[in-house]
Amino acid sequence: MRALVVFAHPCEESFSAALKDVVVGRLAARGWQVDLCDLYAEGFDPVLTAEERRAYHDIPGNTAPVAAHVDRLRAAEALIFVYPTWNFGFPAILKGYIDRVFLPGVSFVLKDGLVAPGLRHIRKLAVVTSYGATPFRAWAAGNPPKRYVTRVLRYISRPDRLRYLALYDMNRANDARRRAFLARVAAEMDRL
């Protein structure tokens, strides 16, 4: 199984980085071929330019500015995002990755102006994230990133397996809760 792990956090000492290491380590231990896309480390530019916007619907030329990332995404059978939840959304670098790489003709196609799935090659989809907020506060805020993953990404990929793994209430989490979540993520990766 070929997995693309998209990771978005600027600090190597972060909890998110520890989660990323668990994800990559466990999938590799299963014999999966893991492509780690560390957006900060790779210096990914998240800004969609005027030229890219104008060519957004020009299939296949629209992929030219991010061709290598599109190839990596197309090669994947499993897609795993690891990031901290910021302002009840994705870190800007990850939002920009999705804006620039999840293009028409790549992640979806428009048929008579309506979105049809383009990521059917993704058989397993997972998100590993953390929130400062409690589950209730995230729910009260509408939890936009969770909805994007479980509704939009699910629709355009139709995976056999989808896992949304979140540690809430990080602002009050002690070592035991953090360790338990790392163990849960490890177990989930073993059976993804």
Ligand SMILES: Cc1cc2nc3c(=O)[nH]c(=O)nc-3n(C[C@H](O)[C@H](O)[C@H](O)COP(=O)(O)O)c2cc1C
């Ligand atoms: C810029 C920024 C914005 C944040 N916004 C939110 C938020 O909207 N909701 C939330 O639950 N936590 C928020 N947090 C808390 C992060 O989710 C928390 O710091 C993170 O999950 C901890 O993981 P880390 O140690 O890997 O950074 C925010 C943190 C930062 C730095």
